[in-house]
Amino acid sequence: MAVSIHKLFSDFNLNYSKPIKWNEKFDAKFNGVYVIAKTNDPNTNITEHPKFGICEKSFGSWIKEATELKVNGKNQNGIDDITEHLTDFWNPNENILYIGQSSSKTNPIQKRVGQFYSHKLGQKGPHTGGYWLKLLNCLENTFVYYAAAKNPRDTEFKMLMKYIEYSTGKSFYELKNIGNYLPFANLTADFYKEHGIKNATNKNKRKNAR
Incomplete structure (x- = not known):
């Protein structure tokens, strides 16, 4: 059964938002944590959109930027190869795809998630973390949940650990x-997902945001 959004937030006594459809703006001028999932039902244990697939248009945009992309040491630019590789990290039994946080006073949750919305695959910012999410062909059917948190980074880490515990039924x-065992699009959390992908961004220097 899938880890429910409600259970994950409730374990940390967090008052979470209603589901926000991907790309929709919302008002959250505070720091905290957020979850991106394939369901608009926070209580469900039933998986939605279990089949893995990559959006061809998104993949094409990615490899135009990441011209030196390598997977397990080999040059890769074919969607079939990447799909096969990423399928190994896809959990068809889960709805939660990414857990993130916003801890900067100048970058509240609404701005941080907005950066995720606008992030272009293969570029160095503004939201490189979780970029696998932007490859999915089910992206438009995902939802954002968020909650205020006093210590967002610590809370994010604890939520990731709790997700792994519930998802696997084992202690880490x-x-x-x-x-x-992290959610699909989480690639690091004080430790790394061993995914073998290198040079996922272009070689351009990141411009200062204005």
């Missing part, structure tokens, strides 16, 4: 390569 002490 019992798991090898724990990073591989």
